[in-house]
Amino acid sequence: MTTAASVAELQHLLRAHHEGTGLHAFPVHPVLRAAFPQGLRSGMTYAVDGSLTVGLGLIAGASADGSWCAAMGLPDLGVEAAAAWDIDLERLVLVPQVPAERWVDIVCTLIEAVDLVLSAPPPVLSPGTEQRLLARLRTRRAVLVTVGAWSRAQVRIEAHTLGWEGLAQGHGLLERQRIRLAVRRGHRQSTHTFTWPAE
Amino acid sequence: MPARSLPATPAPARVVVVRVPDWSILAQHRSQGDTPPLLALIAKGKVVAVSPEAAAESVTVGLRLREAQVRCPGLTVLPHDPELDERMFAPILLALQHVIPHVHLVRPGIAAMRVAGAARFYGSEDRVLELVLDQLAELDLPDVRLGVADGLFAATQVTQATTPERPVITLPPHESQTFLACLPVSTACAEVDAPEMSDLLRRMGIRTLGALAELPRSDVHARFGAPGLRIHELATGRDTPVLRTHAIPDDLTVRVVLDHPTNDTAALLAACDPASVDLTARLTSASLVCHEIRVTVVTSTEVRHERVWRHAWPFTARDLVERVRWQLEDLVTDTQLDAESDQELLVDTVSMIEVHAESPTPASHHAQGLWGERPDEHITHTMLTLQHELGYAGVQVCAVGGGRMLHERRLLRPWGEALPAPDQRGLDRPWPGALPGPPPATVFRRARPATVTTEDGATVTVDTRGELSGIPRWWRPSTGRRRRIVSWAGPWPVRQHWWDNPLRVNRFQLVDDLNHAWLVLAGDRGWWIEAQY
Numbered sequence: 029m030t031t032a033a034s035v036a037e038l039q040h041l042l043r044a045h046h047e048g049t050g051l052h053a054f055p056v057h058p059v060l061r062a063a064f065p066q067g068l069r070s071g072m073t074y075a076v077d078g079s080l081t082v083g084l085g086l087i088a089g090a091s092a093d094g095s096w097c098a099a100m101g102l103p104d105l106g107v108e109a110a111a112a113w114d115i116d117l118e119r120l121v122l123v124p125q126v127p128a129e130r131w132v133d134i135v136c137t138l139i140e141a142v143d144l145v146l147s148a149p150p151p152v153l154s155p156g157t158e159q160r161l162l163a164r165l166r167t168r169r170a171v172l173v174t175v176g177a178w179s180r181a182q183v184r185i186e187a188h189t190l191g192w193e194g195l196a197q198g199h200g201l202l203e204r205q206r207i208r209l210a211v212r213r214g215h216r217q218s219t220h221t222f223t224w225p226a227e
Numbered sequence: 228m229p230a231r232s233l234p235a236t237p238a239p240a241r242v243v244v245v246r247v248p249d250w251s252i253l254a255q256h257r258s259q260g261d262t263p264p265l266l267a268l269i270a271k272g273k274v275v276a277v278s279p280e281a282a283a284e285s286v287t288v289g290l291r292l293r294e295a296q297v298r299c300p301g302l303t304v305l306p307h308d309p310e311l312d313e314r315m316f317a318p319i320l321l322a323l324q325h326v327i328p329h330v331h332l333v334r335p336g337i338a339a340m341r342v343a344g345a346a347r348f349y350g351s352e353d354r355v356l357e358l359v360l361d362q363l364a365e366l367d368l369p370d371v372r373l374g375v376a377d378g379l380f381a382a383t384q385v386t387q388a389t390t391p392e393r394p395v396i397t398l399p400p401h402e403s404q405t406f407l408a409c410l411p412v413s414t415a416c417a418e419v420d421a422p423e424m425s426d427l428l429r430r431m432g433i434r435t436l437g438a439l440a441e442l443p444r445s446d447v448h449a450r451f452g453a454p455g456l457r458i459h460e461l462a463t464g465r466d467t468p469v470l471r472t473h474a475i476p477d478d479l480t481v482r483v484v485l486d487h488p489t490n491d492t493a494a495l496l497a498a499c500d501p502a503s504v505d506l507t508a509r510l511t512s513a514s515l516v517c518h519e520i521r522v523t524v525v526t527s528t529e530v531r532h533e534r535v536w537r538h539a540w541p542f543t544a545r546d547l548v549e550r551v552r553w554q555l556e557d558l559v560t561d562t563q564l565d566a567e568s569d570q571e572l573l574v575d576t577v578s579m580i581e582v583h584a585e586s587p588t589p590a591s592h593h594a595q596g597l598w599g600e601r602p603d604e605h606i607t608h609t610m611l612t613l614q615h616e617l618g619y620a621g622v623q624v625c626a627v628g629g630g631r632m633l634h635e636r637r638l639l640r641p642w643g644e645a646l647p648a649p650d651q652r653g654l655d656r657p658w659p660g661a662l663p664g665p666p667p668a669t670v671f672r673r674a675r676p677a678t679v680t681t682e683d684g685a686t687v688t689v690d691t692r693g694e695l696s697g698i699p700r701w702w703r704p705s706t707g708r709r710r711r712i713v714s715w716a717g718p719w720p721v722r723q724h725w726w727d728n729p730l731r732v733n734r735f736q737l738v739d740d741l742n743h744a745w746l747v748l749a750g751d752r753g754w755w756i757e758a759q760y
Contacts, residue, residue: 109665117624118624
């Protein structure tokens with residue numbers, strides 16, 4: 029047996045072990061890898077404030093990896109922008125209109141089938157409902173990403189566009205934006221900047 | 228005298244042709260249940276079929292629509308549907324098959340069969356014709372014409388010579404050529420689909436098929452090529468001896484007739500359940516795959532509600548029942564809307580539901596992956612559950628299509644319905660005015676109003692030559708505060724549908740002081756937000 033093969037096997041074992049203990053994570057798009065070196069941890073909730081582009085980017089890596097994704101409550105989602113992130117549209121389900129009182133039920137139904145749910149921010153949830161939602165996310169090993177402020181999310185991401193390249197006074201064309209991400213997990217905070225679309 | 232027949236050419240078969248006059252009109256009538264008497268069917272702007280009442284008003288086949296309407300102002304015009312003609316003709320073919328096993332479909336409305344074998348079996352040709360008429364009598368056809376002659380062409384022409392008083396004409400053997408000799412050349416030219424040739428032949432002094440038949444075959448061939456050769460064959464009575472048998476599709480229709488008409492959806496669906504299982508079982512046993520079904524709901528007031536449902540994957544029994552459910556729900560909504568407008572409550576009960584598998588194809592044609600493999604069972608199941616709660620369009624799939632406006636580039640279909648095939652999405656076509664650069668993440672379904680002003684507060688306008696009235700400095704969405712424009716570019720003209728409902732807008736890209744980038748449109752009636760980056 030070659031060294032490479034045995035290393036691969038060990039990695040596989042290690043991954044299986046992690047999965048067994050619930051430390052399973054979904055990969056993220058290479059552009060966001062610096063901000064999320066561990067990927068998206070399954071069972072967690074993420075809230076992206078300030079940019080739908082970043083929200084799409086968060087689910088992109090897992091979609092390209094073969095996971096099914098759903099976008100709910102986002103009727104104005106730009107499908108082309110999703111495709112630009114390499115989200116596989118064949119494995120993307122849209123639930124454009126979500127009544128507020130059914131929000132949790134629909135998330136719970138969706139994660140029966142899909143791994144990642146990109147959603148508009150939830151209505152006000154009672155603590156009991158929220159616990160139920162988190163428990164379901166953990167058992168299904170799914171990830172919920174909301175676009176818009178949600179203070180109860182376990183990971184909160186604030187996205188700021190620092191500037192656009194390509195556009196001038198009366199001429200030019202938007203080419204790429206620099207985005208700064210402030211990622212907050214509990215009391216830890218880290219800041220990252222990246223360019224999208226990548227050069 | 229040229230040789231009447233070459234030794235190598237076998238003699239044409241004795242053929243019986245069954246013709247139902249005005250079939251397209253009749254098919255329309257039989258499918259709709261009730262059609263206006265003054266009816267014309269059109270295709271490509273020309274009349275292709277006319278009801279007898281309209282024909283009496285001198286509307287003829289081949290007229291342009293405008294002229295037909297001038298001749299008969301009360302004319303009802305419907306598009307011609309060849310598939311409907313064929314579908315409605317299937318029961319007649321089935322009935323004929325009971326008498327003579329191999330039926331050849333000339334075109335919907337005309338069927339042909341070889342009669343020699345049947346005549347031997349039943350005793351005589353007349354006996355066969357009697358049996359055919361008996362079979363057709365059960366189908367409630369107003370008018371049927373039969374013709375027997377040597378060869379398909381002659382027999383078809385014989386049915387044209389029939390009248391309502393004399394609906395059956397039998398030409399004795401070997402007399403067909405005498406019959407054909409006095410027909411005008413245009414009949415044969417129409418048969419080979421070369422109408423311009425008939426004009427030419429007439430100007431050459433050849434008016435009848437008899438005159439044409441006397442010309443040497445090689446000369447006609449040399450002058451007119453393959454169509455000429457075929458016309459000459461028809462004129463000399465050397466018709467093709469073989470009739471292609473038309474495979475009559477199996478009856479893939481299930482019908483649920485309710486003894487007690489009801490408008491209770493649950494009861495109706497329960498009644499449909501065994502029928503849909505039966506239909507899918509029939510499809511499976513015939514190794515057929517069906518991506519399209521036609522559901523017809525007939526109410527007790529004889530209102531038919533027909534709809535075709537397409538599916539990205541082969542239908543299962545559950546899918547069928549879901550489609551029936553959605554159709555019933557639509558029907559209820561429509562009825563309620565009608566009731567509101569008419570100020571009276573319509574309580575309509577459903578008396579019959581029919582599910583027909585449209586254009587099934589052999590399962591072997593569907594290698595896995597051709598239509599996109601059906602997603603895992605549990606995903607389908609979950610999405611169907613959601614559709615059940617949120618409605619048919621509540622769960623959607625998407626793709627990127629071609630177009631100038633961003634919302635046109637977003638193709639959405641309800642879950643389970645097939646998206647257009649990649650080569651039909653128009654992505655490879657040039658779209659002058661389409662937006663280059665990175666696509667925006669938010670594309671509004673309906674553009675939102677906004678204002679864009681110059682430094683002194685005047686609204687910026689774009690004239691027909693693309694000149695701006697001032698430099699955009701401020702902008703404000705309809706809800707929100709005024710923002711400074713940091714950088715901008717435009718106008719990029721988008722011109723669409725200039726012939727019909729024209730769209731003339733100019734696109735701008737703006738970046739405001741919050742570093743938000745927007746795509747805005749300047750139209751005739753102010754500014755609109757198309758998308759946000």
